[in-house]
Amino acid sequence: MSDAEIPPLPEATPAAKPVPESRSEFLVTSAPHLAAGVSTRRVMFEVVLAMVPLFVFAVYMHHARAVVLTAATLAGCLLTEVLANAIRGRSQASLSDGSAVVTGVILAFSLPPSLPPYMAFIGGVVAIALAKAVFGGLGQNLFNPAMVGRAFLMVCFPAAMVTWAVPVPLQEIGVDATTMATPLYAAARNEAIPAMSDLFVGTVGGSLGETSALLALIGGLYLVMRRIADWRQPLGVLAAVAIFAAIAHRVNPAEYEGPLFHLSSGALMFGAFFIATDYVGAPITPRGRLIFGFGVGVLVMVIRVFGAYPEGVMFAILIMNALTPLIERWTTPVPFGGHVAAA
């Protein structure tokens, strides 16, 4: 049979808007696939959109500091991204996918408001350079870049990273106190904790953009409903924290706060919806994502209840990032016909 007799393959039907961005060179098609039009840039835009209410709230709570700190981490992240691309001789296309922006904003939200801006800048540089660029860029990193940046700052500047400024609306006229204990720190030392309503709305001391469980929940639910974030990690985190806290509270109510306190304090809600749902650091299997979330929740509670640090979201996420390859191996679906002999 000569070549001429083979009917020409139908060309891949170009859908109305088939190829996200300029990735056409990767397009290998056979069956008519649907192009959902979900690009990295689009995902990152939605994430930033979901964080806008938190940013507005941060500005309300900390005025100019919120803007300066966020600008500093963003500058650190974006400049490092440009530099890393230049060193590797790559195009600057990765700038426009917005992943560095998301890293910068998440990092800024997790920092104490009174942190000197240059330290926040260093955090941004470290986040992109050491957690992302050296591994090969977006999608190759083992650990969540924002959390690596924060961990670096935590070890590097321990004093500045645990100094919590009193939010502007809470400052009392005539009182000179400029710092205060966060609710988790107070709880760890069995001091008085704020009212549950303040805790949930976020009008308490703490990190720049993480104090409001309410707004994090709203933004997070938006992402879940838009199918940008998977519901499995947040559910796993919240369930694990609630169960753990309920048991601890039951055992000793005087010593351990209840589930509602733990769910609405610290970075928990923000971490569950915005950090644990990071595509790169979490497993790709659905069951794996549930396990990942549950592991984060358990570790957060272990650190909060038994650890030296009052808050554990950062370490919990980094530890579970490290376990992600293992979880993926456990939860890889068995193909029809059973396992193939180990390759």
Place this chain on the structure above:
Amino acid sequence: MADGNGSNFDQFAAGVFSNNPVLVQLLGMCPTLAVTNSVENALVMGAAVTFVVVMSNLITSLLRNLIQPHVRILIFTLTIATFVTIADMALRAYMFDVSKKLGAFVPLIIVNCIIICRAEVVAIKCSVSRSLADAFGMGLGFTMALTILGIVREILGAGTLLKQPVLPAAFVENGHNWVIMILPPGAFLTLGVVVGVVNHLRSRKATGGVA
């Protein structure tokens, strides 16, 4: 690197630059990471290792025609252990504070693979002068690498250089020093960056300046 080729000076220079034991061969990581939180520790550690590698190469090279191949590792180890003990005791006698800071890492020079590697690769088959040139090169290369790490870590971590303040006092008092640099992660981060720069320079050299 050309073992046995080129002049003695080439052998010496290779140890310092193109075949640097720490930055190129990545040997002796244990002291490199553990004792470089200050320049003083790095210099003393470098001096101790240089002394041991020079003496070990000298003795091994002198004995090279008498050593039976199957017992050579034993001879190397005994030679090295002897001079490490001498170095350790000398440090304790004359530099007690530094000796305490270096702790177990001075006795651990015995198992430093740089030294046994030089005995096996060079001293057992080369003349005394060639072995000495190699030992001085390796010792200097090791000291240089440790000192680079020590300078970066001490300035950023404590704001001092050889215990002399180089940054304003407010730098440390207000908590602006990079505490991480004094701690073990700082050693890994600094080493990684320095090795990265060295690899970049080597690849530029290999490709004729086109990186």
